[in-house]
Amino acid sequence: MKLLNALVFLVAFLSINASELSSLNWINSYETGVDSSKTGGQPIFIYFSGQCAVCGKLEREALSSPMIVERLRDFICYQATEGKDASLFIDFKVKAVPTIVMVRPEAGEPTKIVGFIEPRDLLRMMKKFKKIVIKNYY
Numbered sequence: 198m199k200l201l202n203a204l205v206f207l208v209a210f211l212s213i214n215a216s217e218l219s220s221l222n223w224i225n226s227y228e229t230g231v232d233s234s235k236t237g238g239q240p241i242f243i244y245f246s247g248q249c250a251v252c253g254k255l256e257r258e259a260l261s262s263p264m265i266v267e268r269l270r271d272f273i274c275y276q277a278t279e280g281k282d283a284s285l286f287i288d289f290k291v292k293a294v295p296t297i298v299m300v301r302p303e304a305g306e307p308t309k310i311v312g313f314i315e316p317r318d319l320l321r322m323m324k325k326f327k328k329i330v331i332k333n334y335y
Contacts (some may be wrong), residue, residue, distance in 0.1 A: 199315070221266060223274045227285055230273045231302050240301040240326065242272035246287065247279050255295045262316035268323050299326045312327040330331050 224230045230241045244260065246252045249283070259265055277285045279294065289298050293311055297319070300307035308326045 221269055221274050223276055227275050227277065229273045229281070230313050232303045233273050234302055237273075239271065239273050242269060242274045242300055242323075243277055243285070243298040243300065244274070244290070245282075245291045245294050245296040245298065246291075249294060252295045255313050259314055263298045265316055265318055265323075268320060271327065272323075299323065 224233070227241075227243070228260040230243075233239065236239050246256075260269075277291075279286065285291070288305065289296075289300075289309070291298070291309075295312065297314070298307045299322075308322060310322060314322070
């Protein structure tokens, strides 16, 4: 019975986290994100993903974390996949998935994170990136 209760809790927890992530406004094309970034001033958060266990772990544990979802609302979010976004993989020199790139098209070098990252560390990197963007842009 304890095992059944634990499984029910785990499924409910994962469902809540997945719905948190899907509640974000993910854009359909990188070009749209660049246009929106230039007009609205928000940086772009690009999640380069594939069909791998580490990508799934990053989505479940970091990208679905309520504190990350809340911070992602400050970004224009785009998910790039290996098949459909090959040119972006080349442009940002992405050699492995998962990779996260935070970029402001006209404000210098992007911040790149390769592999899994704990939610608290990702949050710290996102805050640091926003401070750099604000300092260099405004």
